[in-house]
Amino acid sequence: MDFIKRAGLYLRQxxxxxxxxxxxxxxxxxxxxxxxxxxxxAIQATNSAKNSAGTTVTLSADREKxxxxxxxxxxxxxxxxxxxxxAAPAAITMPSVKIKTAEKIAAxxxxxxxxxxxxxxxxxxxxxxxxxxxxxxxxxxxxxxGSSNSGDITISxxxxxxxxxxxxxxxxxxTSGRGITAADKNTNNVVIESELATSNSLKVGSTIKVKTTDxxxxxxxxxxxxxxxxxxSSSSQGGPNMSDPSNTIYTSYTxxxxxNGDTTSVTSVVYTLTDSSxxxxxxxxxxxxxxxxxxxxxxSETYALLMKPMKNVQSFANKIVWIVGIxxxxxxxxxxVLMIRERRHEIGVLMALGESxxxxxxQLFSELFAVLVLSLVIAGVAGNFxxxxxxxxxxxxxTTATQSTSTGAGFGGGGGQQSGGGGGSAPSGAGxxxxxxxxxxxxxxxxxKTKISAKSMAELGGLGLGIIAIAVVAGSTPIFRLKPKKxxxxx
Amino acid sequence: xxxxxxxxxxxxxxxxxxxxxxxxxSFEPKTLYSIVGQSGSGKTTLLxxxxxxxxxxxxxxxxxxxxxxxxxxxxxxxQKVAIIFQSYNLLNxxxxxxxxxxxxxxxKSKHTGDKDYIYATLEKLGINRTLADKNVQQLSxxxxxxxxxxxxxxxxxxxxIADEPTGNLDEENTQEVIKIFQELAHxxxxxxxxxxxxxxxxxxxxxxxxxxxxxxxxxx
Numbered sequence: 001m002d003f004i005k006r007a008g009l010y011l012r013q014x015x016x017x018x019x020x021x022x023x024x025x026x027x028x029x030x031x032x033x034x035x036x037x038x039x040x041x042a043i044q045a046t047n048s049a050k051n052s053a054g055t056t057v058t059l060s061a062d063r064e065k066x067x068x069x070x071x072x073x074x075x076x077x078x079x080x081x082x083x084x085x086x087a088a089p090a091a092i093t094m095p096s097v098k099i100k101t102a103e104k105i106a107a108x109x110x111x112x113x114x115x116x117x118x119x120x121x122x123x124x125x126x127x128x129x130x131x132x133x134x135x136x137x138x139x140x141x142x143x144x145x146g147s148s149n150s151g152d153i154t155i156s157x158x159x160x161x162x163x164x165x166x167x168x169x170x171x172x173x174x175t176s177g178r179g180i181t182a183a184d185k186n187t188n189n190v191v192i193e194s195e196l197a198t199s200n201s202l203k204v205g206s207t208i209k210v211k212t213t214d215x216x217x218x219x220x221x222x223x224x225x226x227x228x229x230x231x232x233s234s235s236s237q238g239g240p241n242m243s244d245p246s247n248t249i250y251t252s253y254t255x256x257x258x259x260n261g262d263t264t265s266v267t268s269v270v271y272t273l274t275d276s277s278x279x280x281x282x283x284x285x286x287x288x289x290x291x292x293x294x295x296x297x298x299x300s301e302t303y304a305l306l307m308k309p310m311k312n313v314q315s316f317a318n319k320i321v322w323i324v325g326i327x328x329x330x331x332x333x334x335x336x337v338l339m340i341r342e343r344r345h346e347i348g349v350l351m352a353l354g355e356s357x358x359x360x361x362x363q364l365f366s367e368l369f370a371v372l373v374l375s376l377v378i379a380g381v382a383g384n385f386x387x388x389x390x391x392x393x394x395x396x397x398x399t400t401a402t403q404s405t406s407t408g409a410g411f412g413g414g415g416g417q418q419s420g421g422g423g424g425s426a427p428s429g430a431g432x433x434x435x436x437x438x439x440x441x442x443x444x445x446x447x448x449k450t451k452i453s454a455k456s457m458a459e460l461g462g463l464g465l466g467i468i469a470i471a472v473v474a475g476s477t478p479i480f481r482l483k484p485k486k487x488x489x490x491x
Numbered sequence: 492x493x494x495x496x497x498x499x500x501x502x503x504x505x506x507x508x509x510x511x512x513x514x515x516x517s518f519e520p521k522t523l524y525s526i527v528g529q530s531g532s533g534k535t536t537l538l539x540x541x542x543x544x545x546x547x548x549x550x551x552x553x554x555x556x557x558x559x560x561x562x563x564x565x566x567x568x569x570q571k572v573a574i575i576f577q578s579y580n581l582l583n584x585x586x587x588x589x590x591x592x593x594x595x596x597x598x599k600s601k602h603t604g605d606k607d608y609i610y611a612t613l614e615k616l617g618i619n620r621t622l623a624d625k626n627v628q629q630l631s632x633x634x635x636x637x638x639x640x641x642x643x644x645x646x647x648x649x650x651x652i653a654d655e656p657t658g659n660l661d662e663e664n665t666q667e668v669i670k671i672f673q674e675l676a677h678x679x680x681x682x683x684x685x686x687x688x689x690x691x692x693x694x695x696x697x698x699x700x701x702x703x704x705x706x707x708x709x710x711x
Contacts, residue, residue: 354566354569355569357565485544
């Protein structure tokens with residue numbers, strides 16, 4: 001009978017002891033495994049979000065430069081005017097991006113695609129805008145969102161709704177008909193929100209009329225080709241001066257340009273890059289094609305904020321693995337050392353019978369290895385449940401913290417900008433999409449897919465092997481130092 | 492295969508008197524030796540030196556002229572000597588048969604795995620198949636002692652060392668065990684050395700050795 005058979009006989013005969021150590025080992029393995037799989041899931045979620053979203057660069061007017069220019073003209077007009085108190089405040093002029101320039105930039109290498117954003121403000125004609133208690137029905141009064149040129153309906157002009165951030169993140173969903181596509185260029189096809197549709201008994205195929213907000217109000221007839229449902233609440237869309245999201249009508253960017261009286265420009269362009277690592281090179285090249293009135297904003301800073309919850313989860317999971325691993329190693333090693341010490345007499349007998357110390361160690365190791373295998377099976381079954389539960393809790397805590405941070409930031413950034421020309425105020429498409437992408441990716445962050453992989457089980461098995469090896473050596477070495485007679489006579 | 496003690500001196504610590512001083516003795520094959528002496532005279536300690544379980548303060552134990560320490564005490568215990576302990580020292584998570592089987596496996600005996608041989612050896616000591624398949628903790632003291640004897644007899648070792656092997660046996664079983672030791676020595680050709688308090692067991696040996704006043708003397 002070799003040492004393996006002896007190990008098997010021991011485990012079978014001392015079933016209570018075997019069960020106890022299996023329990024302890026399983027408990028430790030479960031928590032270590034939970035930590036490992038949460039860590040792995042967090043890394044995967046981070047990479048997946050990064051890969052699926054890609055790096056985007058937004059070309060839009062440089063707000064700071066625009067404000068600086070406004071302050072400059074304000075100070076020069078107040079110095080030349082004799083009655084400064086009667087001078088009207090200077091208007092902020094946000095330049096629009098020329099489509100020709102946008103196309104030149106789109107032709108640069110590393111551009112996977114691009115999306116135009118153009119906005120306009122109109123008034124409903126023949127139907128009613130949705131009003132909420134916080135909304136004054138227009139773009140608000142005063143502040144960034146407010147202006148005498150604001151209508152009660154926001155025209156959000158896009159290249160395609162599918163590429164628009166809110167639709168990509170599934171915060172907005174087409175519930176009837178279709179979205180705006182490239183084929184809707186130079187048409188009056190629109191996609192309206194479901195609340196607007198319901199309150200005005202509109203459906204796919206209906207036509208609505210809108211009027212521009214300038215003095216020579218022009219009327220346009222729009223064809224409803226689709227209805228969408230906005231999942232986000234109005235508060236997430238910005239401050240109280242922003243209109244209810246139900247009053248946002250999606251059209252091709254060309255229609256928004258028509259309303260604004262400028263079909264050659266758009267408010268902003270979002271470029272999606274094929275290779276995130278070449279973002280800096282792209283930005284450098286693109287800057288050569290634009291004036292200083294414009295800026296190129298990368299999404300990577302936003303993603304850094306969005307991925308912070310995942311990084312925190314990853315870090316926490318790493319700590320679980322280390323702390324439980326170390327504590328578990330110590331506990332298991334101590335228990336095993338004590339159990340081996342209890343078998344001092346048996347070890348003495350085996351030594352006296354001429355069994356080599358190496359084979360005695362192998363017997364002890366084999367016993368613990370069998371327990372380890374059983375514990376790994378138990379941990380494999382239970383670890384995923386524990387990992388999933390703990391992971392969800394962690395992500396929920398982290399996401400709540402990040403969303404409260406991002407909502408505050410978003411509000412400040414989502415203020416309306418005004419463009420020149422007819423049509424009134426045009427909230428920055430880039431600003432709005434920035435807010436929405438924060439919320440959108442917040443929902444991505446909440447999806448932590450924990451699963452047990454061969455790699456995580458191998459890591460766990462490796463840790464377990466290390467623990468039992470340490471325990472066997474630590475437990476048996478003091479005994480082996482003694483002569484068999486000493487061991488047996490002490491018993 | 493001659494087992495010899497050369498100039499053996501041993502004391503437990505420097506403050507105490509030596510247990511023995513400058514002992515020289517040899518143990519020849521085909522001979523049954525008994526060692527007698529008062530309690531505490533060092534009989535069991537001597538057996539532990541002969542069995543390679545311990546090393547003396549001074550002197551050497553040799554086997555065919557080779558120092559057993561140089562040979563390797565673990566290897567010596569594995570291949571050259573079989574030990575019967577006073578307190579049996581059976582593995583308590585095994586049956587009687589498994590204890591014997593374990594010893595055969597450890598020593599790489601030619602009878603390893605031979606169940607018939609194992610049961611036959613146990614049967615010789617009055618341990619039938621039913622008892623042989625019981626966990627040793629379920630056996631009486633006398634039965635356990637016989638299993639311990641069977642374990643030593645089963646292996647191929649040329650030297651058998653027994654410490655009070657009949658201590659827990661009744662008269663009938665004692666006689667059986669004496670007979671077995673005599674067979675081992677005379678017929679199988681082994682060197683059998685046993686320590687005993689029982690006069691009839693001591694007298695059954697070919698050579699009686701008395702340990703007295705730190706010296707060994709052969710009793711005529």
